[in-house]
Amino acid sequence: GAGVSQSPSNKVTEKGKDVELRCDPISGHTALYWYRQRLGQGLEFLIYFQGNSAPDKSGLPSDRFSAERTGESVSTLTIQRTQQEDSAVYLCASSLGTIGEQFFGPGTRLTVL
Amino acid sequence: AQKITQTQPGMFVQEKEAVTLDCTYDTSDPSYGLFWYKQPSSGEMIFLIYQGSYDQQNATEGRYSLNFQKARKSANLVISASQLGDSAMYFCAMRESAGRRALTFGSGTRLQVQP
Numbered sequence: 001g002a003g004v005s006q007s008p009s010n011k012v013t014e015k016g017k018d019v020e021l022r023c024d025p026i027s028g029h030t031a032l033y034w035y036r037q038r039l040g041q042g043l044e045f046l047i048y049f050q051g052n053s054a055p056d057k058s059g060l061p062s063d064r065f066s067a068e069r070t071g072e073s074v075s076t077l078t079i080q081r082t083q084q085e086d087s088a089v090y091l092c093a094s095s096l097g098t099i100g101e102q103f104f105g106p107g108t109r110l111t112v113l
Numbered sequence: 114a115q116k117i118t119q120t121q122p123g124m125f126v127q128e129k130e131a132v133t134l135d136c137t138y139d140t141s142d143p144s145y146g147l148f149w150y151k152q153p154s155s156g157e158m159i160f161l162i163y164q165g166s167y168d169q170q171n172a173t174e175g176r177y178s179l180n181f182q183k184a185r186k187s188a189n190l191v192i193s194a195s196q197l198g199d200s201a202m203y204f205c206a207m208r209e210s211a212g213r214r215a216l217t218f219g220s221g222t223r224l225q226v227q228p
Contacts, residue, residue, distance in 0.1 A: 033215050042117075042204055042218040043158075050214065059215070089156060098214040101148075104158035 002026065004105035006092050012111045013082055021077040021108045025094030032075050033093045033102060034067055043091060049075060050098055082112045116140065117205050117219035124224050126195045133180070134190040134222045136205030144210035147188040149179065152202040152221070161203075164188055195226045 005024045013019050025032050030051045035043040045059035049069040060066070064082075069075040079086055089109050093102040118137045126132040138147065149161040164172045164179045172179040180189040192199055202223050206216040 031214070035215075035218075042220045043206075043216070045215040045217065048215045056214070091158065093158075099146075101160050101163060102216060103160070104150075107156055109156075 004092055004094050004103055006090075006105040006108050008108060009106065010109045010111075012113065014113050015084060016081055018078065018080045019082055019110065021079075021090050021110070023075045023077070023092030023094075023105060025073070025075070025092070026103055028072075029094035029096055029103075030072050031095045031098050031100075031102075032069055033095075034075070034077050035091045035093065036061075037089045037091060037107070039088070046077070046090075079110075082110075084112050086110060087112045115219075116217045117207055119205055119219035119222050121222045122220075124222055126192075126224065126226055128197060128226055128228050129194055131191060131193045132195055132224065134192070134203050134205075134224065136188045136190065136219060138186050138188060138205075138207050140186075140207065140209055142209040146208045147179070147181070148206040148208070148216060149177070149188075149190045150204045150206060151199075152204060154201070158204075162190065192224075197226050197228060200224060200226045 007022045032049045034046040037043045047067045048056040064080045067077045089107040091107045092105045095102045116139050145166045147164045151159045162172050162174045162177045162179050164181045171181050176193045178191045202221045204221045205219045
């Protein structure tokens with residue numbers, strides 16, 4: 001497909017375990033964003049990648065959260081030692097540069113028991 | 114201070130009528146963009162409309178229009194001829210040209226279209 005894809009669509013984990021969430025952006029999109037959406041709330045920015053520039057990590061809530069992106073391809077968001085408060089939908093978006101419209105993936109619903 | 118404020122947690126509208134969803138924003142950046150997204154119960158985020166701070170005319174996209182009042186810092190979404198499929202959460206968002214390039218979202222408005 002031509003859109004942003006994310007995997008897994010759902011993830012249930014136990015408190016204290018690490019999780020990895022994957023995002024495949026639209027081909028050719030240089031900018032990639034991760035957001036978190038808690039139940040019934042708006043989206044919170046987590047981290048932003050633009051080309052080969054240093055990522056903007058200013059939205060990461062704690063050092064348990066990290067993300068990587070290789071070039072202009074796949075990105076992985078890792079949450080270490082998950083807590084129940086990490087339960088949310090994690091959304092990835094990509095755009096052509098920093099000006100263009102952001103296209104969102106379907107999200108990964110994370111549940112921490 | 115909130116950068117994006119959506120004061121209507123929920124709205125009802127009759128099918129075929131128009132509805133306005135409110136959004137006010139706060140920025141000192143002279144160059145910024147305002148976005149509206151729709152999020153149906155399926156969870157996907159669907160881009161609806163964009164307004165740049167220097168755009169002279171209000172943006173329109175089909176049944177969607179943006180009532181941009183720069184001096185009042187408001188960017189209300191108007192949906193004309195509401196359809197049952199318009200029932201969803203609607204989020205207003207802003208991107209400033211300086212600093213962070215990601216979108217800052219409001220808390221959303223849940224719109225329910227009644228037959």
